[in-house]
Amino acid sequence: MTDDIAIRVDGLTHRYGRRVIHHNLSFDVHRGGIFGLLGKNGVGKTTLIKLLMGFLRPSAGRCSVLGAPSHALPPDTRRRIGLVFEGHLAYEFMTIRQTERFFSGFYPAWRGDVFHDLIERLGLSPDHRIGRMSEGQRSQVVLAVVMAQDPELLILDDYTMGLDAGYRRLFLDYLVHYARQGGKTVLVTSHVVQDMERLVDEVIFLRRGGEVLATSLSAFMGDFRHYRLPPTPGAPPPAADGVLHNVEAAPDGTLMVYAFHGPERVAQALGAQGQRVAGLTACPMSLEDAFVGYTGTY
Numbered sequence: 001m002t003d004d005i006a007i008r009v010d011g012l013t014h015r016y017g018r019r020v021i022h023h024n025l026s027f028d029v030h031r032g033g034i035f036g037l038l039g040k041n042g043v044g045k046t047t048l049i050k051l052l053m054g055f056l057r058p059s060a061g062r063c064s065v066l067g068a069p070s071h072a073l074p075p076d077t078r079r080r081i082g083l084v085f086e087g088h089l090a091y092e093f094m095t096i097r098q099t100e101r102f103f104s105g106f107y108p109a110w111r112g113d114v115f116h117d118l119i120e121r122l123g124l125s126p127d128h129r130i131g132r133m134s135e136g137q138r139s140q141v142v143l144a145v146v147m148a149q150d151p152e153l154l155i156l157d158d159y160t161m162g163l164d165a166g167y168r169r170l171f172l173d174y175l176v177h178y179a180r181q182g183g184k185t186v187l188v189t190s191h192v193v194q195d196m197e198r199l200v201d202e203v204i205f206l207r208r209g210g211e212v213l214a215t216s217l218s219a220f221m222g223d224f225r226h227y228r229l230p231p232t233p234g235a236p237p238p239a240a241d242g243v244l245h246n247v248e249a250a251p252d253g254t255l256m257v258y259a260f261h262g263p264e265r266v267a268q269a270l271g272a273q274g275q276r277v278a279g280l281t282a283c284p285m286s287l288e289d290a291f292v293g294y295t296g297t298y
């Protein structure tokens with residue numbers, strides 16, 4: 001493994017019983033960027049993080065994190081990884097002060113300034129118990145604990161739990177600042193796709209059936225296109241093919257066409273399926289539109 005790779009996933013297959021969640025998945029996460037792991041509910045994002053951290057063993061293939069194999073991550077490597085996983089890291093019986101005392105002992109590079117800066121915004125006494133906090137306040141404590149570890153690799157699985165929009169924005173700014181310090185890597189999953197658009201450099205899309213697309217956000221947003229087309233009376237709805245990535249009908253019947261191709265290729269493919277293409281129009285997209293177009297509405 002080369003030094004500039006923070007995470008390597010190589011031919012990874014994972015099954016729960018007979019159900020295949022990941023099939024022959026391969027991608028690299030390079031150091032020094034913010035990577036968004038995106039996919040619908042149940043596609044396997046948390047499972048992938050469990051595999052990376054060695055909490056699960058894959059059915060086949062390998063993955064490694066910071067140069068060490070996931071199934072045998074040494075404690076020293078684990079200490080260099082900040083993990084927010086299912087939101088729970090804080091012990092309910094502890095106060096804020098005790099939480100800091102407890103966690104700071106494990107991390108030689110503990111950043112008390114970062115912890116206090118983030119915690120101050122809660123406006124709670126240091127003697128406030130975690131168990132007596134709202135869900136969003138608890139998430140803020142968890143994020144402060146993880147950021148204060150000053151990890152080399154930060155893995156955030158759905159960190160937005162219960163956070164209000166203001167704190168989410170503040171935390172995103174923190175994350176960007178953290179990632180730009182050099183050599184820091186962030187892998188983040190979130191269902192708030194519009195946040196990802198402001199945050200990530202690279203996207204990794206997981207789709208059901210094990211397909212993966214790992215690319216830069218700018219390449220994806222540049223290459224993936226959205227078109228609208230009024231339906232052709234009497235013609236069956238067009239199906240996805242080698243050119244048309246996804247075709248869906250809006251409630252008024254308008255065809256929503258998604259493709260990695262320009263209008264000529266798309267018109268040709270639609271025409272070959274019996275559509276009248278005179279009304280084909282390209283539409284601008286946000287990352288959320290592109291996410292839905294790429295992964296499909298249900």
Ligand SMILES: Nc1ncnc2c1ncn2[C@@H]1O[C@H](COP(=O)(O)OP(=O)(O)OP(=O)(O)O)[C@@H](O)[C@H]1O
Nearest residue numbers: 016017021039040041042043044045046047048158
């Ligand atoms: N321990 C388990 N045993 C069997 N099936 C499981 C287990 N854990 C998860 N699954 C199934 O594996 C699939 C992937 O789950 P996972 O939690 O990785 O999805 P996810 O992409 O993180 O979803 P979400 O966006 O909803 O958080 C789901 O269909 C889930 O039902």
